Amino acid sequence: MDTGAAGTTGAGDPHYPMVRQCPFDPPQELATIQAQEPIRRVTLWDGSHPWLVTRHADVRAVLADQRFSADNLTPGYPATSPSITARRKNVPSFIAMDDPQHAFFRKMLISEFSVKAIRALRPMITETVDGLLDAMAEQEQPVDLVQAFALPLPSLVICRMLGVPYADHAFFQARSHTLVDTRSSVEDSVAASNELVEYLEGLVAEREASGSEDDMLGRLAVRHVRTGEITREQAASMGLLLLVAGHETTANMIALGTLLLLQDPEQAAKVRAGESVEGAVEELLRLLTVTHLGRRRVATEDVELGGVAIRAGEGVVAAGEIANRDPEVFTDPDALDVDRTPNHHVAFGHGVHQCLGQQLARVELQIAYPALLARFPGLRVDTPLDDIAFRDAMVVYGVHALPVTW
Numbered sequence: 001m002d003t004g005a006a007g008t009t010g011a012g013d014p015h016y017p018m019v020r021q022c023p024f025d026p027p028q029e030l031a032t033i034q035a036q037e038p039i040r041r042v043t044l045w046d047g048s049h050p051w052l053v054t055r056h057a058d059v060r061a062v063l064a065d066q067r068f069s070a071d072n073l074t075p076g077y078p079a080t081s082p083s084i085t086a087r088r089k090n091v092p093s094f095i096a097m098d099d100p101q102h103a104f105f106r107k108m109l110i111s112e113f114s115v116k117a118i119r120a121l122r123p124m125i126t127e128t129v130d131g132l133l134d135a136m137a138e139q140e141q142p143v144d145l146v147q148a149f150a151l152p153l154p155s156l157v158i159c160r161m162l163g164v165p166y167a168d169h170a171f172f173q174a175r176s177h178t179l180v181d182t183r184s185s186v187e188d189s190v191a192a193s194n195e196l197v198e199y200l201e202g203l204v205a206e207r208e209a210s211g212s213e214d215d216m217l218g219r220l221a222v223r224h225v226r227t228g229e230i231t232r233e234q235a236a237s238m239g240l241l242l243l244v245a246g247h248e249t250t251a252n253m254i255a256l257g258t259l260l261l262l263q264d265p266e267q268a269a270k271v272r273a274g275e276s277v278e279g280a281v282e283e284l285l286r287l288l289t290v291t292h293l294g295r296r297r298v299a300t301e302d303v304e305l306g307g308v309a310i311r312a313g314e315g316v317v318a319a320g321e322i323a324n325r326d327p328e329v330f331t332d333p334d335a336l337d338v339d340r341t342p343n344h345h346v347a348f349g350h351g352v353h354q355c356l357g358q359q360l361a362r363v364e365l366q367i368a369y370p371a372l373l374a375r376f377p378g379l380r381v382d383t384p385l386d387d388i389a390f391r392d393a394m395v396v397y398g399v400h401a402l403p404v405t406w
């Protein structure tokens with residue numbers, strides 16, 4: 001067994017995250033690590049040396065094993081950036097809690113995101129997509145696909161579900177952007193989360209007073225805050241997680257996924273014709289893995305993983321972005337194949353923290369891609385790939401803007 005002792009806590013460890021060579025692929029160095037030393041130490045921004053786990057089976061093993069804690073306040077937790085740690089300390093969120101505390105909050109939301117509940121939203125999502133595409137068709141070209149379509153769609157949908165007025169989108173999108181930028185200062189990040197929580201607390205308080213259960217904040221307020229089960233602030237922090245997770249991820253999948261599909265006219269044509277849509281969505285989720293900075297955990301006990309001894313208190317970065325390219329699991333892993341089956345990717349994570357909003361994200365993407373491509377059959381990107389600003393420093397990868405014509 002490799003105890004990881006020799007030369008593993010020093011200068012030889014590669015820095016994580018690494019630099020991408022191609023905007024659609026994880027850094028080449030990750031593939032080399034996966035092939036040669038699939039569990040090894042890396043160096044993070046703060047000089048810490050967590051374990052990087054790169055194989056699909058090992059990533060799933062980490063995420064399914066509750067001896068690995070998601071609590072980012074546990075010593076040894078591999079922090080993504082100074083501001084993200086500070087913000088989570090400030091406003092605790094169940095994505096960074098362990099069971100039973102995590103399950104206590106998650107349970108309150110499970111029925112809101114069930115397959116059945118999300119299926120019932122299809123007409124509303126389709127109507128929202130059509131409305132945005134109608135408005136986009138009227139705009140002078142080139143149009144920024146991010147601002148015209150990719151960002152407003154999931155924002156409108158999650159606002160409708162939560163009961164957050166979309167008219168306030170400039171306010172919450174700006175703060176959400178600060179929260180997912182690894183370069184944000186601690187002050188800006190804490191201020192952004194405080195302002196969002198205060199705003200959401202106001203909406204929860206309104207529902208407590210009115211007793212309205214028409215939306216998710218209302219149901220949290222009436223069924224859980226009024227009864228004293230949770231505080232108003234805790235309900236607001238659940239709202240914050242849903243608001244941020246609910247639009248940043250899907251928005252980036254829409255824009256980046258469209259950009260990748262447009263590189264391959266044959267597969268784009270299939271999606272435009274409404275064929276292989278579900279397969280295309282899974283394949284784009286797998287290839288792009290927009291939560292590209294690894295799932296972060298810390299061992300609470302000594303654990304043996306893939307022949308490596310991970311000691312209590314040591315950090316682990318379970319790198320889904322490269323696990324989703326594991327040649328042991330995916331044939332020709334770097335190829336886009338909208339008909340790939342099976343496609344057991346980990347783009348939504350795995351284990352108890354597996355994405356709560358995955359059915360919603362799937363349905364939004366399954367409606368958005370074919371509708372966009374069918375409405376604008378001549379859709380093309382109006383700038384060379386080299387000039388596109390990719391979101392390398394953001395917790396959620398994607399494009400900052402995408403000028404398109406048709």
Ligand code: HEM
Nearest residue numbers: 094095245246249250253295347348349353355356357361
């Ligand atoms: C958790 C990805 C959309 C809400 C996660 C996790 C991943 C992920 C990888 C696991 C985090 C971890 O293990 O540390 C994505 C992707 C999306 C997406 C790729 C879109 C394409 C959404 C949407 C919502 C949402 C639309 C809600 C409206 C959540 C929540 C959690 C979560 C609440 C925390 C679950 C828990 O800790 O129990 N997501 N997500 N996500 N996601 Fe998503």
